[in-house]
Amino acid sequence: MDNQQIKGAGLKVTRPREKILSILERSGHRHLSAEDVYKALLNNGDDIGLATVYRVLTQFEEAGLVCRRHFETGQSVFEINSGDHHDHLVCIRCSRVVEFADPLIEERQGAIAAGHGFRIENHSLVIYGVCAQCAAQ
Amino acid sequence: MDNQQIKGAGLKVTRPREKILSILERSGHRHLSAEDVYKALLNNGDDIGLATVYRVLTQFEEAGLVCRRHFETGQSVFEINSGDHHDHLVCIRCSRVVEFADPLIEERQGAIAAGHGFRIENHSLVIYGVCAQCAAQ
């Protein structure tokens, strides 16, 4: 139940928070911008302000419910945090996003960070390219 | 000579372009934001508008003279393109940036992209962590 997740984050269960979480869940694994979420709410007939969307997404991020990604589009995108870390392949033509995980890369990153005296906290790996469909056109 | 690089990019050699290139070169391998470049120009006594700084940096990027990086700070940073690809370790406390290159990671990225039918164009790997100095405090 969504409510449990929201409560678990120490947040009150309110309509905006339920709706936003449900939109992110229903979106499958698409990566939605705050604007996308806002538009989805409007389409649903929910009258929720854009400022609230940003606030709630930030709270969800802090609570670990969602992940915020910074692709090079100038806006942040959000996705449900399914627990398993992964990185992204982004098509520069059609913006399609493919997720992947590679233990070998993760391991090397740890080694590199350690080698430079860094305690690793987080990382972001995005590969930009042209997907098969776009290349075929 | 800087002028050759600017001409080679099909751009006229103008004072703003010379000054900006020279600032980036003199900065060593620091990562400067457009604002940083602008301030450096002012300190030099050069009266060059911020809009011009952005324009020129974008042109230099298109010409391959500089690289633009998107760390998670909300602003882009620029560095001279020295030709050798590298990735970044960023300290989330003091913002220190360390560059590194890892052939193994590069190779895995190529394999992953190919496995998903992507023709790789570019990529961005940033590891965020706490550097030794900040951890010691």
Added chain:
DNA sequence: TAACAAGATGCGAAAGCTTCTCACTCGTCC
């Protein structure tokens, strides 16, 4: 169930980075 306090919301305003517009100026090439 009613009332209350803390927390949430919505709206518009504002901030921060970046780009655009447009009149003016400057390189380049003849």
Added chain:
DNA sequence: GGACGAGTGAGAAGCTTTCGCATCTTGTTA
């Protein structure tokens, strides 16, 4: 040296994101 096209500066505008504040809700206590 002059003409033309490209480049510049200043401010306005655009975009994403955050803030401030009056109003409304949730969760709790009586």
